[in-house]
Amino acid sequence: MFTPISHFDDTRNTLRPMQRVDNVREAARDFRRDMLAKPKVLFYKTFELVRVPYPSKFAYLNAFGLPTPFVHLCNRLFVIQFSSSEGVKTLLVSPSDWEHQRATPFFAELDAKAGPMIGVLEALVLKKTSTVLQCLTSIGLRPEDIDYITYDHLHTQNVSRWLGANGRSAVFPNAKLLVMREEWESAQSLIPWQNQWYCPQGTQGIAPEKLELLDNSVWLGDGAVALVRTKGHTEGNHSIVAHTDSGLQVTSENGVSLDAYEPKHSAIRGLADFAKRTGAEVIINGNTQEYVVDQYISMIQEKSIAGPNPLDERFPNMVPSSEAQPYWLFPGTAPTLRTGNLEFGQLSLPVH
Numbered sequence: 517m518f519t520p521i522s523h524f525d526d527t528r529n530t531l532r533p534m535q536r537v538d539n540v541r542e543a544a545r546d547f548r549r550d551m552l553a554k555p556k557v558l559f560y561k562t563f564e565l566v567r568v569p570y571p572s573k574f575a576y577l578n579a580f581g582l583p584t585p586f587v588h589l590c591n592r593l594f595v596i597q598f599s600s601s602e603g604v605k606t607l608l609v610s611p612s613d614w615e616h617q618r619a620t621p622f623f624a625e626l627d628a629k630a631g632p633m634i635g636v637l638e639a640l641v642l643k644k645t646s647t648v649l650q651c652l653t654s655i656g657l658r659p660e661d662i663d664y665i666t667y668d669h670l671h672t673q674n675v676s677r678w679l680g681a682n683g684r685s686a687v688f689p690n691a692k693l694l695v696m697r698e699e700w701e702s703a704q705s706l707i708p709w710q711n712q713w714y715c716p717q718g719t720q721g722i723a724p725e726k727l728e729l730l731d732n733s734v735w736l737g738d739g740a741v742a743l744v745r746t747k748g749h750t751e752g753n754h755s756i757v758a759h760t761d762s763g764l765q766v767t768s769e770n771g772v773s774l775d776a777y778e779p780k781h782s783a784i785r786g787l788a789d790f791a792k793r794t795g796a797e798v799i800i801n802g803n804t805q806e807y808v809v810d811q812y813i814s815m816i817q818e819k820s821i822a823g824p825n826p827l828d829e830r831f832p833n834m835v836p837s838s839e840a841q842p843y844w845l846f847p848g849t850a851p852t853l854r855t856g857n858l859e860f861g862q863l864s865l866p867v868h
Contacts, residue, residue, distance in 0.1 A: 521744065523544075524540065524745070548764060555598075556760060560595070560859065561859040562858045564592060565648065565651070570588075577800050586846050587772065588846055596609060607694075608648070610667055620714065664736075674718035676720065676721065693726060694743060697729040700727065700752065709804060741758050749800070750806055750807075753811075769801055774831040775851050779791040819834060825853065
């Protein structure tokens, strides 16, 4: 079910950072060639869950050129099916239980600052489109049909309801969490600036048998999906790569828009100028800044895997798990190119 990926082994071992960039870029091209030779996913569909305010100073670290304090991030759910020796498997990517994640200190502090105006402000800056369970129901999937869930990283996530914890039964009774061991262990013992972005008790009390701890990049099933270790935004960050009819779709939150991956082509104030002035090839999403050099390298790795976007070849075929969207209250933050809703293949419904 899990086949190790060796393409990126030792690519970051040199002491010279730009040599690491070159090594990773070359390895990503080889990986892309090999994955394109593998089967495609059976089904791939994205759903909008919720839009939330996110500080622009983090979204485009050091590059954003306007006083607008926030960008509007759209958090997505991805439903992916792929073949394996054990039959068709259903994977949920980024199934945010956003109704039960507001205890995350960053968002709890925003609520506290709003005080009695919380209802008015929430109506202005939150867009509650759908829940994970509503999305699954809309396409005919039941909770017991889910085999795996995964997140590119665990910021804000509360997985305890999905997997069961502390005596509570799991909403997804047959699902396992696919997570890098570094990310899981880090979430159990956070230093202060990290814990502002992790939901309290969001990963506590979950039975070990509900976890699949990964030590490196892996192919899933027949190779139509890969989880690629992309350390940076968090210690155990990984990217989800899916082979679709539109090429390789690469998902993470290392960057919050396609502009972040090709800032020299961005119409967002400040990004192209920053890229020209500094020579920066990408603009990182930097709220915790855990491993910024690795994050920079990982974003180049991701876009090299993704290849050109069929809508505009100046940008890569990235699908950020939380992507900035235009919003009238946050002027000047509209991305130059957005991914939109995506759907490929045919859903396979289990026989109940």
